[in-house]
Amino acid sequence: MIYFSTFMIAFMVSIFSTIFFKKLAVKYKIYDEPKSNIKTHKTPIPYLGGLAIAFSFFFTLIIIRLFTHFETGTLRNLWGIFLAGFLILIIGLIDDLKDLNFKIKIFFQFIVATILILFGMKIQFISPDYLAIIFTYLWIIGIINAINLIDIMDGLSSGITIIACLAFFFINSTSEAYFVNFAAIALCGACFGFLKFNFNPASIFMGDTGSLFIGSVLAAISLGANYSGNNEIAIFSPILILIVPIYDTFYISYKRIQKGKSIFIGSKDHIALRLNFYGFSIKKTVLILYIFSIFFSLLAFFIVKTNFKIALIIYIITLIVSLIIGNKLGKIIVED
Numbered sequence: 001m002i003y004f005s006t007f008m009i010a011f012m013v014s015i016f017s018t019i020f021f022k023k024l025a026v027k028y029k030i031y032d033e034p035k036s037n038i039k040t041h042k043t044p045i046p047y048l049g050g051l052a053i054a055f056s057f058f059f060t061l062i063i064i065r066l067f068t069h070f071e072t073g074t075l076r077n078l079w080g081i082f083l084a085g086f087l088i089l090i091i092g093l094i095d096d097l098k099d100l101n102f103k104i105k106i107f108f109q110f111i112v113a114t115i116l117i118l119f120g121m122k123i124q125f126i127s128p129d130y131l132a133i134i135f136t137y138l139w140i141i142g143i144i145n146a147i148n149l150i151d152i153m154d155g156l157s158s159g160i161t162i163i164a165c166l167a168f169f170f171i172n173s174t175s176e177a178y179f180v181n182f183a184a185i186a187l188c189g190a191c192f193g194f195l196k197f198n199f200n201p202a203s204i205f206m207g208d209t210g211s212l213f214i215g216s217v218l219a220a221i222s223l224g225a226n227y228s229g230n231n232e233i234a235i236f237s238p239i240l241i242l243i244v245p246i247y248d249t250f251y252i253s254y255k256r257i258q259k260g261k262s263i264f265i266g267s268k269d270h271i272a273l274r275l276n277f278y279g280f281s282i283k284k285t286v287l288i289l290y291i292f293s294i295f296f297s298l299l300a301f302f303i304v305k306t307n308f309k310i311a312l313i314i315y316i317i318t319l320i321v322s323l324i325i326g327n328k329l330g331k332i333i334v335e336d
Contacts, residue, residue: 002064002068003169003181003182003185005064006060006061006064006182006185006186006189007185007186007188007189007192008189009059009060009063009064009189010056010057010059010060010185010186010187010188010189010190010192010193011056011189011190011192011193012193013055013056013059013060013190013193014052014053014056014189014190014191014192014193014194015193015196017051017052017055017056017193018049018052018193018194018196018197018204019197020052021048021049021051021052021055021204022046022048022049022052022197022203022204024048025046025047025048025204026046030046030047030048030096030097031044031045031046031047032044032045032046032047032205032207045202045203045204045205046203046204046205047096047204047205047207047209048096048204048207048209049194049197049198049204049205049206049207049209049210050089050092050093050096050206050207050208050209050210050211050212050213050214051089051093051209051210052190052193052194052204053158053187053190053191053194053206053210053213053214054085054086054089054190054209054210054213056186056189056190056193056194057085057183057186057187057190057217058082058085058086060186060189060190061078061082061182061183061186064182064186065078070178070179070182071178073120073179074177074178074179074182075179076119076120077119077120077121077177077179077220077224078179078182078183079119080115080116080118080119080120080121080220081116081119081121081179081183081216081217081220083115083119084112084113084115084116084119084216084220085213085216085217087108087111087112087115088108088109088112088144088212088213088215088216089209089212089213091104091105091108091109091212092207092208092209092210092211092212092213093207093208093209095207095208095209095212096207096208096209102264105212106141109140109141109144109145109212110137110141112140112144112216113136113137113140113141113219114137116136116140116216116219116220116223117133117136117137121136121220121223121224122136122223123135123136123139123223125228125232125235136223139219139222139223140216140219140220140223142246142249143215143218143219143222143242143245143246144212144215144216144219145215145249146215146242146245146246146248146249147160147161147211147212147214147215147218147245148208148211148212148215149245149248149249149252149270150244150245150248150270150272151205151206151208151210151211152270152272152273153200153272153273153276153282153285153286154198154199154200154201154202154282154283154286155195155198155199155200155202155286156272156286156289157206157210157211157214158191158194158195158198158206158210158214159191159195159199159286159289159290159293160244160245160289160290160293161187161188161191161214161218162188162191162192162195163290163293163294163297164218164241164242164293164297165184165185165187165188165191165218165221166184166188166297167241167297167300167301168180168184168218168221168222168225168238168241169181169184169185169188170301171225171226171227171237171241171300171301171304172184172224172225172226175225175226176226177224177225177226179224180221180224180225183217183220183221184221187214187217187218187221191214194206194210199283199286200282200283200286218242222238222241222242225238227304229304230304230305230306230307231303231306231307231308231311232308233303233308233311233312233315234303234304234311236315237300237301237303237304238300240296240297240299240300240303240318241296241297241300243292243293243296243322244271244289244292244293244296247271247322248270248271248272251269251270251271251326251329252267252269252270255267255269255330256269268334269334271289271329272285272286272289273334274329274332274334275288275289275329275332277332277333277334278332296318299314299318302314303315
C-alpha cells in the first residue's frame with residue numbers, strides 16, 4: 001500500500017508541476033529550438049519538464065518520509081540520491097539555458113558519482129575495492145549520458161525510465177534495500193505524470209535538466225538492487241533492463257568512430273532515428289523501443305529468478321540478437 005501511495009503522489013504532483021513549469025517556460029520563452037538536424041520536432045517546444053519530474057520525485061519522498069519510518073540505511077541512501085540528483089539537476093538546467101561544454105558536464109557527473117559512492121552506492125561484486133570504484137564511476141557516468149543520449153524523441157526517455165523503474169522495483173521487491181523500491185516507484189510516478197504531456201506530439205520536453213537527473217537516479221537504483229540470490233551472473237541484469245539506452249550509446253559511439261567523427265558530436269546514428277528513417281512514425285518508433293525494453297526487462301527478471309545455466313544461455317542469445325539487430329540497423333541509410 002505504501003508503494004502505491006508513493007506512486008500516486010508522484011504521479012499527481014507530476015501532472016500539476018508539469019503544467020506549472022510548462023507555463024513558466026512559455027512565459028520566459030524557454031524553448032527547445034529545432035536548430036539541429038537531429039531534432040525531430042519542427043516548432044519550438046517549452047523546456048523545464050525535467051524540473052517537474054525532479055520536484056515530483058523529491059516532494060513525494062519527503063512526504064512519504066514524514067509518514068513512514070525509513071531505516072537508517074535507507075535514509076542514508078536516499079540522502080545520497082537527493083544530493084547527487086540536486087547537483088546534476090542544476091547542471092542540467094544551466095546546460096539547457098546556456099549550453100555547457102561537455103567537459104564541464106563530465107566533471108560534475110564525476111562529482112555526482114563520487115557523492116553516490118560516498119553514500120554507499122557502488123558495485124559490490126568486483127575486487128579489489130579500487131577496481132570496484134573505477135567501474136562504479138564508469139557505470140554511473142555512462143548511464144547518466146546514455147539516458148541523455150536517447151532523449152531525442154517524444155516520450156522515449158520518460159517511457160523507458162518508467163519501464164526500467166518497474167523492473168528494478170519488482171526485482172528488488174523482496175530485498176531489504178528499501179531505498180531502491182521507494183526511489184524507483186517515486187521516479188516511475190513522476191515520469192508517468194510527465195509522459196502525459198511528453199508523448200507524441202509532445203507539448204513539453206524534459207531537456208538535459210530531466211535526462212541527466214533521471215540518469216543519476218537510475219544509476220543509483222541499479223547499484224542498490226539485489227540480483228544474485230539464485231545465480232552469480234544475474235548481477236549483469238541491469239544491462240538488460242537499461243538495454244535501450246546502453247545499446248544506443250555503444251551503437252552510435254561505434255558508428256561515429258567508424259566515420260572518424262567525435263563521439264561527443266551529435267549525429268543521426270541513433271537507433272530511434274534509424275527506425276524513423278526506415279519508415280516508422282515517431283509514435284511507432286517509440287512504442288517499438290518500449291516493447292524491446294519491456295521484453296528485455298522481463299528477461300532480466302527471469303534471469304534473477306533462474307539458475308546459472310539458463311541465465312548464461314539467455315545472455316548468449318541476447319548478445320547474438322543484439323549483433324543481428326545492429327547489422328540490420330546499419331543497413332538503414334540515414335542523412336548526415
